[in-house]
Amino acid sequence: MIHEDLELILEDASEGMDKCIEHLRHEMVSIRAGRATPAMLENIRVDYYGSSTPLAQMSSINAPQPDLLIVQPWDATALGAIEKAIMAANLGINPSNDGQLIRLPVPPLSEERRRDLAKTAKVKGEDAKVAVRSVRRAAKDMIKSTQKEEKLPEDMAYEAEETLQQMTDKHITKIEAIMAHKEAEIMEV
Numbered sequence: 001m002i003h004e005d006l007e008l009i010l011e012d013a014s015e016g017m018d019k020c021i022e023h024l025r026h027e028m029v030s031i032r033a034g035r036a037t038p039a040m041l042e043n044i045r046v047d048y049y050g051s052s053t054p055l056a057q058m059s060s061i062n063a064p065q066p067d068l069l070i071v072q073p074w075d076a077t078a079l080g081a082i083e084k085a086i087m088a089a090n091l092g093i094n095p096s097n098d099g100q101l102i103r104l105p106v107p108p109l110s111e112e113r114r115r116d117l118a119k120t121a122k123v124k125g126e127d128a129k130v131a132v133r134s135v136r137r138a139a140k141d142m143i144k145s146t147q148k149e150e151k152l153p154e155d156m157a158y159e160a161e162e163t164l165q166q167m168t169d170k171h172i173t174k175i176e177a178i179m180a181h182k183e184a185e186i187m188e189v
Contacts, residue, residue: 005146006160013139013164017132017171024128024175028182031121035066036106046085048078055082069093069104076100109186118183125179129172136168 002010029039038061045052055061059073059082073082076099083095083102092113096103109117140161147157 002160002163003146003150003152003156005150006143006152006156009139009142009146010160010163010167013135014167016135016139017167020128020131020135021171021174021178023131024124024178027124027128028121028178031117031124031182031186036063036069036104038063038069040091040106041069041071041086041089041104044085044089046078046081048081055085058082067106067108069106070101071095071104072101114186117186121182121186122179125175125182128175132168132171132175136164139164 029037030042038056041055041061044055046055046058047053048058055071058075058078059071062070062072064070071082071086073079079097079099079102083097086093086095086102086104093104093106096105143157143160143164146152147154
């Protein structure tokens with residue numbers, strides 16, 4: 001039986017690890033795999049009247065075809081700034097501005113570009129693993145300090161640490177599955 005304070009620490013750790021996985025899923029959506037999606041432009045921020053504004057908050061982004069994105073800003077004066085931000089994002093896409101909207105023809109991925117995107121996905125996955133391990137380390141430290149403060153038996157702290165390690169392993173496995181799925185999606189021709 002684990003002490004209630006240790007249970008709370010484990011619950012917090014589980015929530016923290018779940019957030020790491022959610023963040024990874026969000027990051028993976030923005031990595032291009034095959035067809036054009038508005039999510040590809042999700043992380044782009046535009047310098048708009050002196051403040052960094054997300055592109056999605058200042059325009060509508062549509063994918064009318066699998067190889068085309070259209071960005072239509074609410075304010076036509078922002079076209080230049082949006083175009084500059086898209087080019088600075090280094091997506092491998094050249095925007096075409098017609099004075100009212102920006103067309104982004106999405107070229108098919110070359111084998112080299114696919115490998116680069118797979119590497120990017122792998123790096124994001126490794127970052128998520130590091131974040132999960134960081135949550136584990138913080139929780140482990142809290143378990144040790146709680147055990148000393150509350151004068152709990154060592155076997156109770158050991159049991160909590162075992163549960164924490166199982167939780168960590170489960171989350172790392174989820175991350176690896178997400179990474180493998182994204183890599184397969186990217187490498188699919």
